[in-house]
Amino acid sequence: MDQSLTTDGFWAAPKLKYALDREVVIPGSKSATARALVVAALADGPSSITGGLDARDTLLMRDALRALGVQIHTSFHADPKVDATFGAGADDAPLTSAVWRVRPPLEFTSAGDIDCGLAGTVLRFVTPIAAMAHGRTRIHGDEAMAARPIRPLLDALVDIGAGIPDDAYGVPFTITGRPDLPGGPVIIDSSSSSQFVSGLLLSAARFHDGLDLRHVGPTLPSLPHIQMTVDILRDHGVVVEQPDEYRWVVAPGPIRAGDIAIEPDLSTAAPFLCAAVISDGTIRVPHWPLETNQPGALLLPLLEQLGSTVDLRPDGAGRTGTLSVTGPGHWDLPGFDVDLSDASELTPVVSVLGALASGPSRIRGVGHIRGHETDRLQALEDNFRGLGAKVDQTEDGLVFRPSIMHGGPWGAYADHRLAQAGALLGLVVSGVMVDDIVCTSKTMPSFPAAWQSLATGTGR
Numbered sequence: 001m002d003q004s005l006t007t008d009g010f011w012a013a014p015k016l017k018y019a020l021d022r023e024v025v026i027p028g029s030k031s032a033t034a035r036a037l038v039v040a041a042l043a044d045g046p047s048s049i050t051g052g053l054d055a056r057d058t059l060l061m062r063d064a065l066r067a068l069g070v071q072i073h074t075s076f077h078a079d080p081k082v083d084a085t086f087g088a089g090a091d092d093a094p095l096t097s098a099v100w101r102v103r104p105p106l107e108f109t110s111a112g113d114i115d116c117g118l119a120g121t122v123l124r125f126v127t128p129i130a131a132m133a134h135g136r137t138r139i140h141g142d143e144a145m146a147a148r149p150i151r152p153l154l155d156a157l158v159d160i161g162a163g164i165p166d167d168a169y170g171v172p173f174t175i176t177g178r179p180d181l182p183g184g185p186v187i188i189d190s191s192s193s194s195q196f197v198s199g200l201l202l203s204a205a206r207f208h209d210g211l212d213l214r215h216v217g218p219t220l221p222s223l224p225h226i227q228m229t230v231d232i233l234r235d236h237g238v239v240v241e242q243p244d245e246y247r248w249v250v251a252p253g254p255i256r257a258g259d260i261a262i263e264p265d266l267s268t269a270a271p272f273l274c275a276a277v278i279s280d281g282t283i284r285v286p287h288w289p290l291e292t293n294q295p296g297a298l299l300l301p302l303l304e305q306l307g308s309t310v311d312l313r314p315d316g317a318g319r320t321g322t323l324s325v326t327g328p329g330h331w332d333l334p335g336f337d338v339d340l341s342d343a344s345e346l347t348p349v350v351s352v353l354g355a356l357a358s359g360p361s362r363i364r365g366v367g368h369i370r371g372h373e374t375d376r377l378q379a380l381e382d383n384f385r386g387l388g389a390k391v392d393q394t395e396d397g398l399v400f401r402p403s404i405m406h407g408g409p410w411g412a413y414a415d416h417r418l419a420q421a422g423a424l425l426g427l428v429v430s431g432v433m434v435d436d437i438v439c440t441s442k443t444m445p446s447f448p449a450a451w452q453s454l455a456t457g458t459g460r
């Protein structure tokens with residue numbers, strides 16, 4: 001058993017014991033890995049994926065695609081740049097990274113059952129493929145998955161010819177696939193998740209008539225994630241036109257197979273970078289992409305605005321560099337007002353900065369995260385209030401007033417980013433006890449060991 005777990009399963013978030021000055025190797029991007037697997041599964045031949053994230057969400061994705069007839073084989077090669085498990089294993093043990101060989105079937109055939117866990121990407125990206133598979137597929141997930149929005153995607157799929165019962169309001173549901181799914185024009189309200197748009201676009205070239213998709217609704221969050229979808233499709237030869245901000249037209253045709261390299265996950269890097277910010281220390285992240293479509297990069301201007309020094313030094317090859325962030329320390333953190341609608345997955349970690357700031361802070365544009373792994377706004381409000389913070393929910397975010405916090409329990413609600421936020425706060429507030437640190441396995445199974453090592457100065 002992990003020595004830092006108490007008998008009732010709480011994890012004592014370690015307090016920072018020294019001046020932070022470390023390099024952290026971050027595992028592959030969850031969002032890029034999910035798209036790579038789906039594109040490879042839909043492609044016109046075998047592809048390979050290097051540096052893909054090996055975590056719960058991407059294992060569920062591989063299993064879901066396998067359940068539809070896709071073959072995925074793993075081989076390993078030595079590659080220090082993709083392993084994130086600093087603090088695990090011997091210091092000089094060779095690190096390995098996986099190459100996944102993905103071979104699509106001639107036609108998708110369902111094995112009958114897909115477990116999405118709590119992975120929005122699996123739920124929203126695989127359902128359209130199941131709509132093209134021979135046979136019926138029951139799509140289910142963790143208990144909390146039942147609360148995650150799916151209805152607009154199901155309605156859109158029915159509108160383009162899919163067989164889904166009218167009373168399928170949420171997870172679990174059953175879909176009857178047809179390989180000749182017509183596709184064509186469709187309108188969707190994607191204000192509760194950009195993943196509806198991404199999921200439809202990823203499969204669209206394989207629909208008989210392609211897709212003419214229009215979003216109509218109050219907001220559309222996570223636009224960079226939609227751009228990430230469009231970028232990978234275009235990289236694989238798919239013609240995607242965007243006549244206006246909220247309309248995408250995908251021509252029917254083959255999706256070209258190819259080899260895909262995955263960038264480190266810049267949102268997984270966020271708690272590590274913020275550790276430097278609140279502690280007046282330095283964190284370096286190697287292999288940071290010089291150009292990226294990941295929304296996690298949007299954190300950097302905020303960190304600079306809060307007084308951190310951010311430096312990205314290119315490596316020889318010119319595509320990546322080492323990012324270094326040196327923070328001002330939490331006692332010197334100014335208040336801020338930030339719109340995170342483009343990068344809402346950063347909200348839990350950024351909210352820690354808001355709670356510690358010496359002036360009032362506000363996070364806007366993230367109302368839809370009430371439908372993430374948990375109701376993140378409610379969970380953050382409850383957790384911070386329990387530790388003495390002055391925080392309120394607004395219609396689309398959170399507001400913080402300066403406060404003095406104390407230790408106590410921190411609920412993760414099965415949400416990896418909530419758990420990471422508790423760990424971050426615990427670096428500078430004594431006695432933060434996270435009730436479920438293991439849920440960080442959704443995107444970084446090595447997080448508890450890595451964080452322990454970071455806080456205590458042990459390991460690599």
Ligand SMILES: O=C(O)C1=C[C@@H](OP(=O)(O)O)[C@@H](O)[C@H](O)C1
Pocket residue numbers: 030031032034120121192193194195198221222225226344345
């Ligand atoms: O497409 C993706 O990979 C994602 C899109 C976003 O979803 P929402 O638009 O539902 O926030 C983001 O929050 C999630 O972590 C990953």
Ligand SMILES: C=C(OP(=O)(O)O)C(=O)O
Pocket residue numbers: 118119120121345372373417
């Ligand atoms: C919202 C998130 O995940 P999902 O892909 O399950 O929607 C997240 O990782 O912050």
